[in-house]
Amino acid sequence: MLVSGVKYALVICGWLCLSVPAWAQYPLGDAWYTNPLGFEPVKLHTANGFLVPALAVGVSLLVSRQDSALVRGPWVYHSVSASYGYKYPYTGVYQLATGFLFPLRRWLSVGVEGIPLYAADDYNRVVGFGVRPLARFYPIASSTFKLYFESGGGLIRFRKEFPAPNTFDSRNGLKGNGITQYGLGAEWYPSDRFGLSVSAFHLHISNGDREGVTRNPSHDSNGVGVGVLIRLGGSPGLGAGK
Numbered sequence: 001m002l003v004s005g006v007k008y009a010l011v012i013c014g015w016l017c018l019s020v021p022a023w024a025q026y027p028l029g030d031a032w033y034t035n036p037l038g039f040e041p042v043k044l045h046t047a048n049g050f051l052v053p054a055l056a057v058g059v060s061l062l063v064s065r066q067d068s069a070l071v072r073g074p075w076v077y078h079s080v081s082a083s084y085g086y087k088y089p090y091t092g093v094y095q096l097a098t099g100f101l102f103p104l105r106r107w108l109s110v111g112v113e114g115i116p117l118y119a120a121d122d123y124n125r126v127v128g129f130g131v132r133p134l135a136r137f138y139p140i141a142s143s144t145f146k147l148y149f150e151s152g153g154g155l156i157r158f159r160k161e162f163p164a165p166n167t168f169d170s171r172n173g174l175k176g177n178g179i180t181q182y183g184l185g186a187e188w189y190p191s192d193r194f195g196l197s198v199s200a201f202h203l204h205i206s207n208g209d210r211e212g213v214t215r216n217p218s219h220d221s222n223g224v225g226v227g228v229l230i231r232l233g234g235s236p237g238l239g240a241g242k
Contacts, residue, residue: 086222
């Protein structure tokens with residue numbers, strides 16, 4: 001069922017999505033199917049990937065009532081994911097994320113994750129580590145199954161400059177970058193203290209033109225991930241899946 005509180009969270013995103021036509025507003029080389037929420041003015045692959053959900057969370061908490069039966073966690077999760085760039089040199093990015101989720105409503109959780117990351121292609125072989133705050137909105141939430149939309153953004157530091165120059169782009173990136181990720185996922189809870197998750201997402205890495213566009217080649221990819229969730233506290237029967 002569509003939880004009424006989600007309407008407040010999504011009304012902002014819905015207004016942004018509908019306020020301007022989506023065609024002809026994507027970054028060069030992107031299309032609606034490679035970066036579904038990359039059009040103006042939403043642009044969730046940019047810093048908006050953090051700002052828009054943060055605004056939606058704030059408004060939602062102000063206009064919705066607390067659920068006294070909800071155990072607020074925290075939940076710890078571990079996930080592994082792989083994404084592949086749709087622009088040359090088609091970089092593969094592999095992430096191992098560990099994070100914490102804090103349920104604020106039955107239809108909303110916020111969290112933060114640490115991300116060891118490895119990026120590889122014909123020009124790049126580099127390791128990085130990032131931290132990413134995030135929010136998950138659950139339009140469908142039952143005791144055993146949840147469907148969610150997730151968005152968040154943070155910072156990542158690579159051991160070498162990323163991305164490196166290639167045949168078609170002579171620009172060289174920086175060691176310090178921003179990382180944003182948004183997508184859809186599902187959680188299944190076989191018990192009140194354990195869950196499994198799957199997700200599909202869009203990943204963007206860039207430095208926001210911190211030293212000018214000539215030092216910001218950026219990276220975009222789409223991928224999938226799987227994970228496990230373990231509840232650290234609270235009374236049995238009132239977990240995040242309830």
